[in-house]
Amino acid sequence: MTMQVSKEKKNISTALYFSIVSSFLLITINIVRWHLIEIITVFLEPLVELSIGLVFLASLISGLVYCVRTIRNKKFAALMPITISIVTILIVCFVPFTDIMLARDFNSNLKDREKVVSIIKTGKLVPNISHNESLIALPKEYAHLSKGGGEVVVKIEGDTLKVFFYTFRGVLDNFSGFAYISDGTALYQGDFNGDFHQIKKKKEHWYWGGSK
Template sequence: MLLFALCTLTVLIYAIINRKNRKNLIPGGICLLVLMPVGLVPFTQITLKIEFERDKEDRSKVIEMVRGGALKPNVTYNPSLIHLPEQYEKLSKGGGDIVVEGEGDDLQVLFFTFRGALDHFSGFVYTGNGTVPEGEVFGSRLVEVDRLGRNWFFIRGG
């Protein structure tokens, strides 16, 4: 993106210096037309919304398996992690693991959309009672929380 913006700036400067020939403005105009939607359209939010809606039913099945006890923490180094069965691994990026905290109405389940280093992550969270996750959740301070549905949120920690 930055490289494209620099190319656009170079083309525009060249066109201004050589403004006698109006054809020199065409490449700059094309670059601006391409650059505007890239900067104005929230592609990340659109993609996340599509991904959430596409896999919501399967995530709900996983929640029911966790609630029913069919899925329990199974990662030896972390008592909150559940490695999902093969058919559900795609629901959580970065290895197919989900994080489970609490139980009953206090249940919170995190499906990763990004699993970064240390405490940086993002993902879809199900909360059993529908309350907004806030403060420190899943071992990290939340920097973004967006409601996606009755019990569903998108969070970003860091």
């Protein structure tokens, strides 16, 4: 009898531990997704997400099986693992992690991005990438303001200066970032050679755009 009780407690602990760890990993990957892409590239990051997703799925199935097997004898304990997994799914589905991280990025780095724009206006920062006359490689102290290499895109159209800071720099036309438009007009389809499917005004002169 003692051995059976001990075995049941071990099963509870294992199912609960598996559920907590997999849920923690799934929420964490949603929080740090864009930082992880910056570190290990857009090609490897999806593999990490897939691996964590499979671990979470295994945990979900394990928790469901455990619940079915023990619900009659241990109602509360039987429901705990599967409940944690369900709550985690709801958090991942309904908490706008990307929007939260973008808002934090924009607000915390706005002053530094405005400094970069001011330096560009003075002419002290000019395109300096040999293969692309629209790119500026930012000085080291400002490189963190534009993901994917610390480069910004600059366009001058008449008296209007447009500067694009990457928040995500994928392959081909797949990118997103914050755009400064000096004359206060909007970020338009085709600006910075982007096919923007999403454009949001952040404040006067500043927009966020996501290109396919």
